[in-house]
Amino acid sequence: MKQDDTNSRKDNDPGSEDHLTTNQGVRINNTDDSLKVGSRGPTLMEDFHFREKMTHFDHERIPERIVHARGSAAHGVFRVYDDSMKKYTKARFLTDPSIETPVFTRFSTVVGFRGSADTVRDVRGFATKFYTVEGNYDLVGNNMPVFFIQDGIKFPDLVHAIKPEPHNEMPQASAAHDTFWDFISLMPETIHTIMWVLSDRALPRSYSMMEGFGVHTFKLINSSGEAHFVKFHWKPLAGVYSVTWDETQKIAGADPDFNRRDLWESIEMGNYPEYEFGVQIINESEEFDFAFDLLDATKLWPEELVPVKKIGKMVLNRNPDNFFAETEQVAFHPGNLVPGIDVTNDPLLQARLFSYLDTQLIRLGGPNFTEIPINRPHVDVSNNQRDGHMRQTVNKGRVSYSPNSLGDGKPMTTPKSEGGYVHYNEKVEGAKIRERSISFKDHFSQATMFYNSQTPTDKKHILEAFEFELGKVEAMAIRERMVELIANVDIDLAKEVAKRINVEYTSIGIIEKAGDADKNIKDPLAPDKKKKSVDVSPALSQENHRANSLKGRKIAVLLAEGFNDNEYKTFKKHMDTLGVKTVVISKMLGELKGNGADKVSVDKSFVTTSSVLYDGLYVPGGAAHIQALSKQGDAIHMINETYKHCKVIGLISEAVNLLGVADLSGIKESNTDGVNINMGVISLVDSKDITDFNTSFENALRRYRHWDREDYIEHVPA
Ligand code: HDE
Numbered sequence: 001m002k003q004d005d006t007n008s009r010k011d012n013d014p015g016s017e018d019h020l021t022t023n024q025g026v027r028i029n030n031t032d033d034s035l036k037v038g039s040r041g042p043t044l045m046e047d048f049h050f051r052e053k054m055t056h057f058d059h060e061r062i063p064e065r066i067v068h069a070r071g072s073a074a075h076g077v078f079r080v081y082d083d084s085m086k087k088y089t090k091a092r093f094l095t096d097p098s099i100e101t102p103v104f105t106r107f108s109t110v111v112g113f114r115g116s117a118d119t120v121r122d123v124r125g126f127a128t129k130f131y132t133v134e135g136n137y138d139l140v141g142n143n144m145p146v147f148f149i150q151d152g153i154k155f156p157d158l159v160h161a162i163k164p165e166p167h168n169e170m171p172q173a174s175a176a177h178d179t180f181w182d183f184i185s186l187m188p189e190t191i192h193t194i195m196w197v198l199s200d201r202a203l204p205r206s207y208s209m210m211e212g213f214g215v216h217t218f219k220l221i222n223s224s225g226e227a228h229f230v231k232f233h234w235k236p237l238a239g240v241y242s243v244t245w246d247e248t249q250k251i252a253g254a255d256p257d258f259n260r261r262d263l264w265e266s267i268e269m270g271n272y273p274e275y276e277f278g279v280q281i282i283n284e285s286e287e288f289d290f291a292f293d294l295l296d297a298t299k300l301w302p303e304e305l306v307p308v309k310k311i312g313k314m315v316l317n318r319n320p321d322n323f324f325a326e327t328e329q330v331a332f333h334p335g336n337l338v339p340g341i342d343v344t345n346d347p348l349l350q351a352r353l354f355s356y357l358d359t360q361l362i363r364l365g366g367p368n369f370t371e372i373p374i375n376r377p378h379v380d381v382s383n384n385q386r387d388g389h390m391r392q393t394v395n396k397g398r399v400s401y402s403p404n405s406l407g408d409g410k411p412m413t414t415p416k417s418e419g420g421y422v423h424y425n426e427k428v429e430g431a432k433i434r435e436r437s438i439s440f441k442d443h444f445s446q447a448t449m450f451y452n453s454q455t456p457t458d459k460k461h462i463l464e465a466f467e468f469e470l471g472k473v474e475a476m477a478i479r480e481r482m483v484e485l486i487a488n489v490d491i492d493l494a495k496e497v498a499k500r501i502n503v504e505y506t507s508i509g510i511i512e513k514a515g516d517a518d519k520n521i522k523d524p525l526a527p528d529k530k531k532k533s534v535d536v537s538p539a540l541s542q543e544n545h546r547a548n549s550l551k552g553r554k555i556a557v558l559l560a561e562g563f564n565d566n567e568y569k570t571f572k573k574h575m576d577t578l579g580v581k582t583v584v585i586s587k588m589l590g591e592l593k594g595n596g597a598d599k600v601s602v603d604k605s606f607v608t609t610s611s612v613l614y615d616g617l618y619v620p621g622g623a624a625h626i627q628a629l630s631k632q633g634d635a636i637h638m639i640n641e642t643y644k645h646c647k648v649i650g651l652i653s654e655a656v657n658l659l660g661v662a663d664l665s666g667i668k669e670s671n672t673d674g675v676n677i678n679m680g681v682i683s684l685v686d687s688k689d690i691t692d693f694n695t696s697f698e699n700a701l702r703r704y705r706h707w708d709r710e711d712y713i714e715h716v717p718a
Contacts, residue, residue: 022052062328063363064114067159068125070173071108072207072260073327074267074319078103078130078277080312088228088281089220091340093132094311102131104374105316106330107207107263111162112173117252118259119243120173121202121465123193126212126234127332128314131378134419138336139232140356144201145213145300148190150440152351157183158190176472185481189440191489192298192447198465199450199458200242200542205615206262208273208316208552209241211545216334216349217294219342219424220281227424229287229294229344231301233278233308239547241704244645245464247612254610262552264319271552271579273316278308291533292446293439297348299446303539305532326374331360339416342424365389382411442527444488449533451490453540457707463493467500479503550701551579556614556642558635559586562624565596567652567687571618574694580701582618585609587632595622606634611641616701621653621687630661640664646709648680648700653687666709680706 020028028049035047043050065071078093078101086095093101108125109118124143129136148158161183164170171177175197184190196202204210212234219227243251251258266273280301282294292299320326333356334349343349360369366389369375384400399407414420454462466486473479483503487494498505527533538544555575557568572582583603586592591599611617617639619629629635639662642649651658659667659681667681675692676683680700684693700706 022049023056062365065108065363066359067110068108068127069114070112070116070118071106071125071327072263073104073106073330074263074273074316076103076105076272076314076316076318077101078128078312078314080277081310085220085279085311086222088222088230088279089340090223091132091137091220091338092134093130093137093338094340099133101133102378103314103316104129104131104326104330105314106327106332107259109173111175116173117256119203119248119251119256121175121197121245121248121469122173123197123202124204124207124210126210128212129330129332129336129375132338133379134338135379136336136375136377137338137341138332138334139214140332140334140352141212141214141232141234143204143210143212144193144196145211145215145231145233146193146196146446147215147297147348148193149187149348150189150296150298150436151347152349152355153347154187155351155355176469178473178475178478181470181473181478181482182475185478185485188443188485188488189298191443191485192450195447195450195462195489198462198469199454200244200461201240203242203245203248204259205241205243206238206266206273206552207259208238208263208266208275209236211235211240212275213300216297216346217344218349219344220279221340221342221424225425227284227342227426229282229284231280231306233280234275234314235278235308235310235545237274237276237313237547238549238552240542240545242542243612244705245461245468247645250610250612255613258613263316266552267316267319269581275314276310277312277314278310280306280308282306289532291527291529291531292442293437295344295346295437296440297346298440298443302449302534302537304534304537308539325372329364329369329372330374331356331364331369331372333357333360337421339419339421345428368392384411445527445533447489449535449537450540451493452535453537455541455543457705457710458541458543459493460710463496463500466493466497470497470501473501476503546702546704548702549579550698553578553580553615553701554613555580555582555701556609556611556617556638557582557584558617558619558629558638559584559592559594559600559602560625560628560632560635561592561594562628563592563594563622564620564625564653564687565594565598567620567622567690568594568600569596570690571620571650571652571694571697574698578698580615583609583614585638587628587634594620594625606632606638611638612645614642614647615704616648616650616697617642618650618697619652619655619658621655623654626654626657630658636662643667643681643709646680646705646707648682648697648703648706650693650697650700651681651683652690652693653685656683656685659683666711679709 020031022028034043034050036043079099080094080097082097083095089095093099105128106125109116109120109122110125111122112120126143127138127140129138149155162175162180164172165177165179184194214232217229217231220230221227255261263273287294335353335356343353361367368388368391371392384402386395386400397407403409416422451459470479470482479501480503483494483498483505486497495505575582584600585604585606586602587606589602589605591601593599639649639658643664664681667678673686675689675696677696677700680703682693682696682700
């Protein structure tokens with residue numbers, strides 16, 4: 001910590017930050033040897049430097065978050081496009097386009113411990129703290145729009161079921177075990193979220209390539225005191241993309257920090273993650289017009305029924321300076337609201353309003369965590385709260401109560417008209433009762449809607465995810481109950497899952513109704529079809545959230561001595577202009593010479609990287625270089641694995657020979673002069689059409705995954 005000038009040790013002192021001191025500010029002349037009796041003697045109690053250093057170290061950890069322990073965050077800014085939200089809300093940061101609001105956003109997985117891998121199958125947290133001119137507002141959301149349970153009182157059960165089993169603390173960061181599926185199979189309300197979690201949405205390619213959702217229905221309040229129901233959305237400008245399940249398994253070993261590193265490096269490179277902020281709005285008078293209850297967090301509002309209006313943009317443009325001080329100590333709370341935004345009676349949200357503050361008390365050690373820099377509002381804080389563990393503020397004067405006359409009545413309350421927070425004046429009445437509303441009882445319509453909105457490839461991935469997750473379940477009764485539950489979503493899916501996990505479909509009492517048009521078992525509590533709903537929602541398919549931008553993608557470039565310099569440089573330049581990073585990979589680290597004058601530095605050796613960390617692969621020509629690569633098993637493995645994961649492969653001039661060496665099932669060798677495009681494999685024998693080749697590569701990268709290859713490579717190991 002800097003001392004002010006009056007505290008300088010000497011007039012010409014260069015500044016105390018350069019010198020090692022104790023926490024009392026005393027300069028230290030040796031931090032490598034403890035104070036001993038003789039150089040081989042026992043350590044002395046009086047070694048205050050040793051004791052202070054060790055005591056601090058012993059207390060360096062705080063309890064990790066019970067959920068969302070593994071996370072990464074970034075600073076940024078948010079701004080609305082215009083003042084059009086004024087008719088719905090008085091929140092200044094949502095209505096005044098001249099205000100740039102600082103934000104801090106933390107992304108996380110839910111289940112794994114703090115040191116677990118980024119690429120596990122899981123929901124992702126997407127929590128944003130807006131440091132607004134009216135105080136802090138937190139939007140603590142997820143990358144999926146619905147949640148497992150309807151009432152927060154079930155949250156401890158859900159989390160206990162999915163966390164590692166208590167007797168042996170296994171498995172880490174995974175739902176694929178008996179206790180989780182035991183719970184799910186007994187809780188039909190979870191099935192809609194389960195469909196999301198078993199889809200590729202649970203395997204995001206990047207935090208900048210996933211949507212964010214506030215999940216609950218909130219209320220917006222305008223300056224006349226009128227309320228509207230609202231759901232909040234984040235739409236990434238980089239589009240929505242996922243990696244494959246097989247890749248996630250391998251990335252967990254090759255780079256467990258995959259998403260964290262991607263976020264960090266993108267920001268360092270100036271490729272700032274950007275998200276548009278969207279709202280869906282429903283009038284209070286329309287509360288009961290829908291086939292689902294607006295207060296039920298297992299339901300989404302189909303965008304085809306209630307469009308998302310994009311009202312502003314968030315840009316994440318600065319990495320934290322210190323992980324612990326900022327990312328670990330940041331404390332979110334859905335109850336951090338500003339005037340113009342209010343909560344609803346959603347029983348899941350109501351439980352959260354209790355839980356977050358409560359958890360911060362144990363995690364951050366007391367009630368003064370709001371004084372930690374990352375949690376401090378950017379506006380003045382003034383109240384009569386005092387003292388407590390680790391209090392930082394030095395309150396002056398003798399008045400710490402209200403009303404008072406000795407302090408001129410300050411701090412004073414603020415009238416509503418001048419920006420004081422007033423809760424929405426909602427009329428509520430009813431008997432005290434532990435009961436679920438009947439309007440919450442339809443658990444299957446939206447799960448089916450989600451499934452029916454997926455592409456055939458996405459459906460296949462959901463099936464494979466069920467096969468993996470339930471295949472790991474040991475208790476047959478749980479597997480059977482799960483098949484029964486899935487049958488309520490889609491009969492064909494249930495039958496195929498049953499086959500793959502060795503469940504006798506007919507033995508478990510599922511009766512397919514003859515002539516049932518939608519092939520779903522009819523739920524007696526199915527919603528009123530006369531109310532607003534849709535059977536298919538295209539907005540739920542990732543395919544419909546692609547972006548034009550390729551920025552942030554990474555291409556593996558395989559090189560050996562003697563590569564074609566011109567082809568490589570032209571390709572690299574083309575990728576650079578798109579914001580795509582090319583990474584040179586070779587047998588060993590060092591420098592390589594092509595057929596030109598310049599040398600190229602190798603970024604990674606085969607030992608230090610893996611194909612699963614890239615979005616595609618490119619090999620330029622050059623006779624000696626191709627001859628060398630074709631004998632390198634690691635290079636051939638990278639090509640085969642890239643092929644298996646359906647990513648773009650570009651082979652030019654002599655590199656086309658690699659088609660014969662690698663095992664690209666279904667790909668015919670190219671003998672033509674023109675660019676040959678075959679299931680995302682771009683090859684060109686004659687490099688006179690080099691520009692066409694690079695453009696074809698770009699287009700194939702834009703398509704991202706060439707799923708037609710999956711038919712050829714089913715379960716073939718790379
Ligand atoms: Fe959380 N949740 N949650 N949650 N949640 C926490 O708060 C809780 C829920 C979410 O990056 C905890 O500070 C209950 C839904 C995110 O720091 C804890 C219920 C959604 C984060 C907690 C829910 C979320 C948390 C753990 C059911 C999406 C990470 C540490 C009633 C809308 C925030 C902490 C960060 C964290 C409780 C359900 C999102 C224990 C009781 C639904 C993104 O307080």
